[in-house]
Structures are given as C-alpha cells and as structure tokens.
Amino acid sequence: MGEVFLDGVVKRFGRVTAVNGVTLRIRDGEFFVLLGPSGCGKTTTLRLIAGLEFPDEGRIYIDGEDVTYKDPKDRNVAMVFQNYALYPHMTVFDNIAFPLYMRRRELGLTKEEIRKRVVEVARLLRIDDLLNRKPGQLSGGQQQRVALARALVRRPRVWLMDEPLSNLDALLRLAMRAELKKLQKDLGITTVYVTHDQAEAMSMADRIAVMNEGRVVQVGSPEDVYLEPRHVFVATFIGAPPMNLIECKIVEGVGPNPALECPGFTRPLPGDAARVVEARGIKSVYLGVRPEFIAISKAETPGSIPGIVYVVEPLGSEHVVNVNIGEDTILKVKVLGLREKLRPGDKVYLNIDWSKVKIFDKATGEVLA
Amino acid sequence: MGRRRTSLTPILFIIPAFLFILTIVIGPSLATVYMSFSVEGKLTLEKYFEVVTETSPKKALVLLPEGLEPPPWGALVHNIVWMAIHIPLVTLLGLFLAYILRYTIGSSIVKAIIFIGMVIPMVVGGLIIRFMFDKDVGVVPIVFDVLGLESLAKTWTSYPQLSLLALILGSVWLWTGFSLTVYSAALHAIPASYIEAARIDGAGHWHIFWKIVFPLVKPATIIVVIMTMLWDLKIFDIVYVATLGGPGGSSNVLALVMYLYMARAIDYNAAAVVAVILTLLTIPPGLWLALRGVRSGR
Amino acid sequence: MAVRGSRLRLYLRPDVVLINVIAWGIALVWLLPFIGLFMVSVRPYGEVIVRGWWNIAGATFTMDNYIKAWGHESYSIAQGYMNSLIVALPSTVIPIITASLAAYAFSRFSFPLKSYLFLTIILLMALPQQIVVVPLFLAMRSLGLVNTFPGIILVHSGWGMAWIIFFMKNFFDLLPREVEEAAKVDGASDFKIFYKIVLPLSLPGILSASVLQFTWVWSSFFFELIFLVDPSKWVITQRIASMKGEYLVDWGLIAAGSVFAMAVPLLVYVLLQKYYIRGFMGWTVKG
Incomplete structure (x- = not known):
C-alpha cells in the first residue's frame, strides 16, 4: 500500500515554473530519491505529494486515488522536514502523539492505545528515555529521531523526507543513512526522499530521479544513473569527482565512419554513435569517461594518450590525479593506491576503457551512445 | 480543469474582527462624515463654514475675537504651533540623548526614567504639568522667581500668554521617551565599525553625530516625526485636565473643541465637522504609515 | 579584564x-x-x-492623602480601580483573541482583497477617536449601552482591533512556517493548527500586545468621558481628573490619586518591561 503516481504535474510560482511537467511512478515499498541541485524543483515536487502545494496542471494519485487537490490531512502521508519542525512547546511524547491525536476519532484510538504506539515507536528509534523532554533540550541527532518517530507513528502510506540529514554533522549523517535505510526496508513504507547530496542518494535509493530546472532528467537505479547517464547533467552531477567531459569535434574518418578529434588524440566513432551523429548532422560532442575507467602509467603503450601531471589529490585510500592532455583539457583519474610516486610535471600515459565511454551531443547534452 | 475549492477558513478567521471594526470604527466614521454635511436633511457645507469662522473662545478654530489677550489664535492654530515647537524639540532631544547614552554609565536607568512619561496615563501627565507650573507648589515658577524673571514666576496655566507653552513643554517631557526609544534602537543597529572608522579618520563627536549618525538614522527620524505629528494632532487628555483649553481659549486644541461641541454645546453636527477636520489632518501621515507598512509587510 | x-x-x-x-x-x-x-x-x-x-x-x-483619596466620598479611587479593571480586562482579552485570528489569516492565507483590507487596517490606526464618538454615542444611547460597562468594552475592543491585527500579523510573519506545515501533514485542521501550534508559540507576542492594550485602556480618558457619564461608573482617570476643584486645589489629594492611577501601568511596565518595549517597538517601528 503506497504507490504514488504523478502525471504531468506543473507548478508555477508567479512567473517561475518550479515543476515543469513531471511524470513519475513510485512503486509500493520503494525508497525513491529526488536528486538535484537547489532550485531544481525537487522540494516543490515533494510538497505537491504532501498536499502543501497544489499543482497548476496534472494529477497526483496515491494508490490509484486522485489526491490532486486534497488537503494533507486527507492523504495519509507523513513528512520529515529539513529542520525537523518539531513543535517546540510540546514534549517529545506529545510531538510523536500529535498525528494520532489529530486522527483519534477516525482511527478510534483510546488514550492508552496512543500511549502504547508512541512508546513502541520511540523504542524502535531508541528515544524512549527522552519522552518527557522538550525539543530544545535535545541534540540534533535526537531531534532527528523524534521527527522520524512522529512521521512513523501513524503508519502512513507514504513517507516524505525533505533533506532530513542535512542538518546533522558528517559522522552522524553517515550513521543515520544506514539506519534510515534499514528502518525503511524493515517497515516497507514507500519513501520519497529529497536530497542534493548525490552520495546520499546513491547509498540509500532503490531508484533515483535526477531533476534539473523543474524537469526529471533521468529515473533509474543508482547503477543506471551512474553508469548509463542519459544526459550530460546527470553525468556531471553524479559521482565524485564527476565524469570527465572531453570536448571533441566530428571529422572525416579513415574508414566509412566519421572520427572524433579530441585534444591529444583522434579516434574512430563506434558504429551506433556514428549513425546518430550522421542522421542529426552533429558537429561536436562530449566524450564522457568516469575517472575510475582511466588507467595511468609512466610507460607508453599502443593507443595511450600522453599527458602531464597537473596536480595530485590524495583522498586516503585513493588518489585523484589531474592530467593535462593538451588544449587546457584536464582529465581526473582515480587511482587506488599509487604504485609509483607521481609529481606535478611528470609525463604520463593514459589508457581509457573505451567500453565505458559515453558520447553526448554538445548542443543538447543528450547521450548518443 | 478541476481547480481547488476556495477555502472558507480565512473568511472565518477575519469575520469577528471585521464585525468589530465595521461597527465600532468604519461605520461610525462614515456616519460622522455624513453628519458633518447634513443640516436639517440637506447636504451642505453650511456647518463647515459656521465652525471654521466661529470666534468664541471655547470653539474658535482659527481666530479668537478681537480684543482678547494675544495671541488671538484658535484651536487649529494651536495644534500647528504645538507641532512646530514639539516635533523639532522631541526629535533633536531624543536623538541627542540616544547618542550620548551610548557613553553613559547606567544608561538603561536613564532610559527607563525618561520612558516613564510614555507609560503613565496622560491624565496624570496633564495633572503633573499643571502642578509643575503652579506658583505655589510647582518648581518652574519658583526657578524663574529665583532668577528674577517676574513675568514667568506665576501659575503658567492661568495666563493666556503662557498656558499653551506650558502644555507644549510638558508634552516634550512626556513624549521624549518615545523618540529616545526609537532612536536608541536605530543607533543600536548601526555597526560600531562605522563610528570607529570615523574616529580613526579623526572625526570628533560633533562630526560623528552630524555626518555619520544623523544620516544613518533617517528612517527613525521619519517615524519619530510622523508619530509625533499624529500624537500632537490628537492631543486631548493633558489639555483637558491641565487647562481645559483656557484661559479664554488660549490653549484650546481641535480634539477639545470637538468634545466641547459634543458634550457642552450638544451640537452633534458641529462636533462631527471638527472631527472630520481633525481626521483629514491625520490622513496624510496615516497614509504614509499605511503604505510603508504594506511595503514592509511583503 | x-x-x-x-x-x-x-x-x-x-x-x-x-x-x-x-x-x-x-x-x-x-x-x-x-x-x-x-x-x-x-x-x-x-x-x-x-x-x-x-x-x-x-x-x-x-498616608492621609492616600487614605482620603482611596475612600473619597465623591471620587472614590477604590471604586475607580474596580471600574477600570472591569473595563480594561475584557477590553484586552476580547480584541486580542479576535484580532489574532484575523492577523493569522493576513499572515498565512491568501484571500480576495487581502492587501486592500490590510491597508485599510493600517490606515485606521491613524484615526483620532473623535471621528467615531458622535454616531457611536447616539447608537449606543438608543441601544441602552451608554453608561454601561459592556458598552465601553465594545468600544475599546473595536478600537484596539486595528493595531493588534497589525502587530500580531507582523509577529506571525516571523514564526517558522515548517512547524505549521508539519502539523498540517500530521492531520490538523486550520483551526487546530491555530490553537494547538500557533497560539502557544505566539505567547510572547500575545503578551506584548496584551500588556500594551491593557495599559492603554487603563489610561484611556476620552471614550470614558463620552460613554461613562454616571459618576458611579467612572473609571480611575475620570476620577482623578475631577479631583481638581475649580477654585480650591488640594494637590495632596490629587497627587495621591495620581500615584494610584499610574501605579498599575507602571507596575505592568516594570514587571513585563521586555514585553512592553517589544510591543511598543512593534507598534511604532514596524509601522
């Protein structure tokens, strides 16, 4: 129970179109993440599902029921806010009990049953010793748990979360990611989770919708969006460091297919890409390659691309080596444990795993192959 | 397109308040305007003409009859004189005090003392004004007696030349707490670095005050001037208890004339005329406040 | 150091x-x-x-002056205290509740003519009391409300409404909206959100407005002069104003009466200074 369907939803604020024709089908029990930079419309989409905003166009369904213009209280959804939005004048107990008290009559709950459910959910989140405190007396992590408990206590159809971890410090945030994910799987509640942090999205989501400028750019599993980005925007937004983009020109090739002329090297276009390029008359493209699909070596091998080490960023277990391959094009290369010491100015040779390379149309940003 | 129904909630929230406002404020205000034009069932300007040209001491708006003690001014002129003296005094005194209190030990006590005038009932304020200018018990006449200024060593509120001045000075005493508080908040909002920078550049108190502080608190100055103007126009309580507009109408003001028409002369139409004139005078400053409030409310 | x-x-x-x-x-x-x-x-x-x-x-x-003033045969301060309280307390509670509701609507909802209504409200704050009293007196006289406490309470409630709406709207504007949205998602209706969430969180603002409205009504004089003619109904300000005789002035008696009259607002000011000043600044600077 808890399938959400957005059908061509549009929301405008004055002249600004915050959400521009979003269609999404969120499956029952799924951990679904809306990912994108600030201002991309992800929070507005979440608020539309919550009923805090109403769309200008399109329809919203929960479990097949049209809830487009229903008030939040009639949707049976729960929401966790970025700053938790705990009721500052109520105890932790009253905060968690609040949604139950609001529905007391329709759920037919007695005071005792409410108490039992609050204690139960508080125990689940290990805040049962804090029930008599006020939110102001709690740490950030504890407030977070209270907010989660309040959203859990009435067993909603859908759980909505607006960057719930962004106010926690780094260490706690990592711990809460795992815990939240486990909680969601154990309870099986459909969850729509908004974040701008791609690492958070990758580590928690069953599926991710990447949004930009009010539109959904791509929907897919974390692997999909990471390995098969459908757009330059997804390629550069996901991954740290992001995908390398090399600007290349389409030129006359030696064989029947055209070739790619890139800084430092030239290479024939693969067959499927060549067909699209010719059909659309595309003149320049981006060659996209993730930093871990480039091998670095001090020795030249056939087909390797020469370059000069620009800077080396050590990141603990791995290093990111920035290599200048000419024409101010710098490629980031991820290396697990450096066998040889590399210094800025060293001459190196790069080998790209061509099977993992994506080609994007420079004009539209769409993937070609 | 299935639009969302317009919610009734906001209407339910504002209805009780608007019922009050309509019956107590807006309705009667419109009725007053109507009454001011209505004489025996006809709408005319007759009453306005009558009220404005009236010269009896208790009712005159512009001029008193010939031969009375100078100055021969009516209530409307008194209100204007009041503003002309009161507004600059209160503004400058408040700003000056707010500025020097930054360098004063126990400044919060000084502020609290000066603010008392804002807290007490204006009726008490009026009684104290009368008391302070009384030649038997008050301090002001006695100070002038010691200084040898015979003409000022008497009960000010009993002499036509002095009664208005006594009230205006008293109103400075009562109302300085207002400007001081507004200016203190405004000064507090000025970053200390501005003044420190000016000091390093070699500016003394005088220059810091006029070249840095005064321009920066301009919004506060506008508020003080407007609010003081409104207060001066509506002034009633202190005049009623200290002089009742006397002697011989020498300290009469618009609000008091309105009251005297209504309660003593039982001339409701004339009372309405004075009320409308008074309201017309409060509308420009009121409108300014309203537009500003709407803008800042965005 | x-x-x-x-x-x-x-x-x-x-x-x-x-x-x-x-x-x-x-x-x-x-x-x-x-x-x-x-x-x-x-x-x-x-x-x-x-x-x-x-x-x-x-x-x-x-203490003779105080004793004399307190039990004065024609202008008893004791009776004045009682009457002033009877007038000032409801004249604070009623408009605070009604105006807060309206202010919340102005702060949170959108409805037709909203900005014009709000502009009107601010304009009303500048009006002199003189503009309403003549028709109000005539209407209340025909309804038998002149010389009654309910009558003067109605007048004060209506008159205080505009500034309290203005003040509380500014206060509500500063409250975080997320908490109310959370309550909305948690299933609370608009009225429940208002009295379960917004009102408790607004207590400081409500207290500020109450403190100011109460002292203003306590200190009020003009409306009382018009609507409370019967000396037994006189509030404290009317009584001390009448203590000064036309010819013989007993300053001892007036002084004691004045101390009585200003004691209440001064006490409110001293005890609740923070709220008093906050209300005062809200009334002026924001406006």
Whole structure:
C-alpha cells in the first residue's frame, strides 16, 4: 500500500515554473530519491505529494486515488522536514502523539492505545528515555529521531523526507543513512526522499530521479544513473569527482565512419554513435569517461594518450590525479593506491576503457551512445 | 480543469474582527462624515463654514475675537504651533540623548526614567504639568522667581500668554521617551565599525553625530516625526485636565473643541465637522504609515 | 579584564565625563516632577504649600492623602480601580483573541482583497477617536449601552482591533512556517493548527500586545468621558481628573490619586518591561 503516481504535474510560482511537467511512478515499498541541485524543483515536487502545494496542471494519485487537490490531512502521508519542525512547546511524547491525536476519532484510538504506539515507536528509534523532554533540550541527532518517530507513528502510506540529514554533522549523517535505510526496508513504507547530496542518494535509493530546472532528467537505479547517464547533467552531477567531459569535434574518418578529434588524440566513432551523429548532422560532442575507467602509467603503450601531471589529490585510500592532455583539457583519474610516486610535471600515459565511454551531443547534452 | 475549492477558513478567521471594526470604527466614521454635511436633511457645507469662522473662545478654530489677550489664535492654530515647537524639540532631544547614552554609565536607568512619561496615563501627565507650573507648589515658577524673571514666576496655566507653552513643554517631557526609544534602537543597529572608522579618520563627536549618525538614522527620524505629528494632532487628555483649553481659549486644541461641541454645546453636527477636520489632518501621515507598512509587510 | 579596563578609561575622558553629567542631569530633571508628585502625596498639604515639597527639613510623612483619596466620598479611587479593571480586562482579552485570528489569516492565507483590507487596517490606526464618538454615542444611547460597562468594552475592543491585527500579523510573519506545515501533514485542521501550534508559540507576542492594550485602556480618558457619564461608573482617570476643584486645589489629594492611577501601568511596565518595549517597538517601528 503506497504507490504514488504523478502525471504531468506543473507548478508555477508567479512567473517561475518550479515543476515543469513531471511524470513519475513510485512503486509500493520503494525508497525513491529526488536528486538535484537547489532550485531544481525537487522540494516543490515533494510538497505537491504532501498536499502543501497544489499543482497548476496534472494529477497526483496515491494508490490509484486522485489526491490532486486534497488537503494533507486527507492523504495519509507523513513528512520529515529539513529542520525537523518539531513543535517546540510540546514534549517529545506529545510531538510523536500529535498525528494520532489529530486522527483519534477516525482511527478510534483510546488514550492508552496512543500511549502504547508512541512508546513502541520511540523504542524502535531508541528515544524512549527522552519522552518527557522538550525539543530544545535535545541534540540534533535526537531531534532527528523524534521527527522520524512522529512521521512513523501513524503508519502512513507514504513517507516524505525533505533533506532530513542535512542538518546533522558528517559522522552522524553517515550513521543515520544506514539506519534510515534499514528502518525503511524493515517497515516497507514507500519513501520519497529529497536530497542534493548525490552520495546520499546513491547509498540509500532503490531508484533515483535526477531533476534539473523543474524537469526529471533521468529515473533509474543508482547503477543506471551512474553508469548509463542519459544526459550530460546527470553525468556531471553524479559521482565524485564527476565524469570527465572531453570536448571533441566530428571529422572525416579513415574508414566509412566519421572520427572524433579530441585534444591529444583522434579516434574512430563506434558504429551506433556514428549513425546518430550522421542522421542529426552533429558537429561536436562530449566524450564522457568516469575517472575510475582511466588507467595511468609512466610507460607508453599502443593507443595511450600522453599527458602531464597537473596536480595530485590524495583522498586516503585513493588518489585523484589531474592530467593535462593538451588544449587546457584536464582529465581526473582515480587511482587506488599509487604504485609509483607521481609529481606535478611528470609525463604520463593514459589508457581509457573505451567500453565505458559515453558520447553526448554538445548542443543538447543528450547521450548518443 | 478541476481547480481547488476556495477555502472558507480565512473568511472565518477575519469575520469577528471585521464585525468589530465595521461597527465600532468604519461605520461610525462614515456616519460622522455624513453628519458633518447634513443640516436639517440637506447636504451642505453650511456647518463647515459656521465652525471654521466661529470666534468664541471655547470653539474658535482659527481666530479668537478681537480684543482678547494675544495671541488671538484658535484651536487649529494651536495644534500647528504645538507641532512646530514639539516635533523639532522631541526629535533633536531624543536623538541627542540616544547618542550620548551610548557613553553613559547606567544608561538603561536613564532610559527607563525618561520612558516613564510614555507609560503613565496622560491624565496624570496633564495633572503633573499643571502642578509643575503652579506658583505655589510647582518648581518652574519658583526657578524663574529665583532668577528674577517676574513675568514667568506665576501659575503658567492661568495666563493666556503662557498656558499653551506650558502644555507644549510638558508634552516634550512626556513624549521624549518615545523618540529616545526609537532612536536608541536605530543607533543600536548601526555597526560600531562605522563610528570607529570615523574616529580613526579623526572625526570628533560633533562630526560623528552630524555626518555619520544623523544620516544613518533617517528612517527613525521619519517615524519619530510622523508619530509625533499624529500624537500632537490628537492631543486631548493633558489639555483637558491641565487647562481645559483656557484661559479664554488660549490653549484650546481641535480634539477639545470637538468634545466641547459634543458634550457642552450638544451640537452633534458641529462636533462631527471638527472631527472630520481633525481626521483629514491625520490622513496624510496615516497614509504614509499605511503604505510603508504594506511595503514592509511583503 | 582588558575590556573593563578600556571601558573605565573611556569613562574617564573629559568629554565622556561631560556627557555623563549632561545625561544624568536630564534624567534628574525628567524625574523631578515625579519626585514632587510623590512628596506632595506623602505630606500634609498645609506643610507643602507653606514650605515647598523640596524642603525636607522637619517634614511630616503621612498616608492621609492616600487614605482620603482611596475612600473619597465623591471620587472614590477604590471604586475607580474596580471600574477600570472591569473595563480594561475584557477590553484586552476580547480584541486580542479576535484580532489574532484575523492577523493569522493576513499572515498565512491568501484571500480576495487581502492587501486592500490590510491597508485599510493600517490606515485606521491613524484615526483620532473623535471621528467615531458622535454616531457611536447616539447608537449606543438608543441601544441602552451608554453608561454601561459592556458598552465601553465594545468600544475599546473595536478600537484596539486595528493595531493588534497589525502587530500580531507582523509577529506571525516571523514564526517558522515548517512547524505549521508539519502539523498540517500530521492531520490538523486550520483551526487546530491555530490553537494547538500557533497560539502557544505566539505567547510572547500575545503578551506584548496584551500588556500594551491593557495599559492603554487603563489610561484611556476620552471614550470614558463620552460613554461613562454616571459618576458611579467612572473609571480611575475620570476620577482623578475631577479631583481638581475649580477654585480650591488640594494637590495632596490629587497627587495621591495620581500615584494610584499610574501605579498599575507602571507596575505592568516594570514587571513585563521586555514585553512592553517589544510591543511598543512593534507598534511604532514596524509601522
């Protein structure tokens, strides 16, 4: 129970179109993440599902029921806010009990049953010793748990979360990611989770919708969006460091297919890409390659691309080596444990795993192959 | 397109308040305007003409009859004189005090003392004004007696030349707490670095005050001037208890004339005329406040 | 310590010493009338008029003036206190509740004509009381509300509405909206959100507005002069205003009555200064 369907939803604020024709089908029990930079419309989409905003166009369904213009209280959804939005004048107990008290009559709950459910959910989140405190007396992590408990206590159809971890410090945030994910799987509640942090999205989501400028750019599993980005925007937004983009020109090739002329090297276009390029008359493209699909070596091998080490960023277990391959094009290369010491100015040779390379149309940003 | 129904909630929230406002404020205000034009069932300007040209001491708006003690001014002129003296005094005194209190030990006590005038009932304020200018018990006449200024060593509120001045000075005493508080908040909002920078550049108190502080608190100055103007126009309580507009109408003001028409002369139409004139005078400053409030409310 | 040291040095500079003298001199002048009033109130009037209240040598101190004023046969302050309370308390509670509701609507909902209505509300704040009293008096007289406490309470409630709406709207604008949205998602209706979430969170604002409205009604004079004609209904301000006779002025009695009259607002101010000033600034600076 808890399938959400957005059908061509549009929301405008004055002249600004915050959400521009979003269609999404969120499956029952799924951990679904809306990912994108600030201002991309992800929070507005979440608020539309919550009923805090109403769309200008399109329809919203929960479990097949049209809830487009229903008030939040009639949707049976729960929401966790970025700053938790705990009721500052109520105890932790009253905060968690609040949604139950609001529905007391329709759920037919007695005071005792409410108490039992609050204690139960508080125990689940290990805040049962804090029930008599006020939110102001709690740490950030504890407030977070209270907010989660309040959203859990009435067993909603859908759980909505607006960057719930962004106010926690780094260490706690990592711990809460795992815990939240486990909680969601154990309870099986459909969850729509908004974040701008791609690492958070990758580590928690069953599926991710990447949004930009009010539109959904791509929907897919974390692997999909990471390995098969459908757009330059997804390629550069996901991954740290992001995908390398090399600007290349389409030129006359030696064989029947055209070739790619890139800084430092030239290479024939693969067959499927060549067909699209010719059909659309595309003149320049981006060659996209993730930093871990480039091998670095001090020795030249056939087909390797020469370059000069620009800077080396050590990141603990791995290093990111920035290599200048000419024409101010710098490629980031991820290396697990450096066998040889590399210094800025060293001459190196790069080998790209061509099977993992994506080609994007420079004009539209769409993937070609 | 299935639009969302317009919610009734906001209407339910504002209805009780608007019922009050309509019956107590807006309705009667419109009725007053109507009454001011209505004489025996006809709408005319007759009453306005009558009220404005009236010269009896208790009712005159512009001029008193010939031969009375100078100055021969009516209530409307008194209100204007009041503003002309009161507004600059209160503004400058408040700003000056707010500025020097930054360098004063126990400044919060000084502020609290000066603010008392804002807290007490204006009726008490009026009684104290009368008391302070009384030649038997008050301090002001006695100070002038010691200084040898015979003409000022008497009960000010009993002499036509002095009664208005006594009230205006008293109103400075009562109302300085207002400007001081507004200016203190405004000064507090000025970053200390501005003044420190000016000091390093070699500016003394005088220059810091006029070249840095005064321009920066301009919004506060506008508020003080407007609010003081409104207060001066509506002034009633202190005049009623200290002089009742006397002697011989020498300290009469618009609000008091309105009251005297209504309660003593039982001339409701004339009372309405004075009320409308008074309201017309409060509308420009009121409108300014309203537009500003709407803008800042965005 | 270093900070304290530099502060002390600042206070010892000649120009700053001069500033301190001026500031405290002004404070003393401002306080003088109150000292005088108080001295007159605690000494026999005969003594004051002969020797002056500032002359403390051999002064007699007595509570006679207070006792006389409290139980005065025609202008009993005791009765005035009672009447003022009967008027001021409901005249605070009623408009605070109604105006807060309206202010919340102005702060959170959108509805037709909203900005015009709000502009009207602010404009009303500038009106003089004189503009309403004539028709209001005639209407209330025909309804039998003149000379009654419910009548004057209605007038004060309606008159206070505009500024309280304005003040509370500004206050609500500063409350975080997320908490209300959370309650909305948690299933609360608009009214429930208002009294379960917004009202408790707005207590400081409500207290500020109440403190100001209460002291203003307590100090009010003009409306009472019009609507409470019967001396037995007179509130405290009317009573002390009438204590000054036309010819013989007993300043001892007036002074004691004045101290009684200002004691209540002063006490409210001293005890709730934070709220008083906040309300006061909300009334002026924001407006």
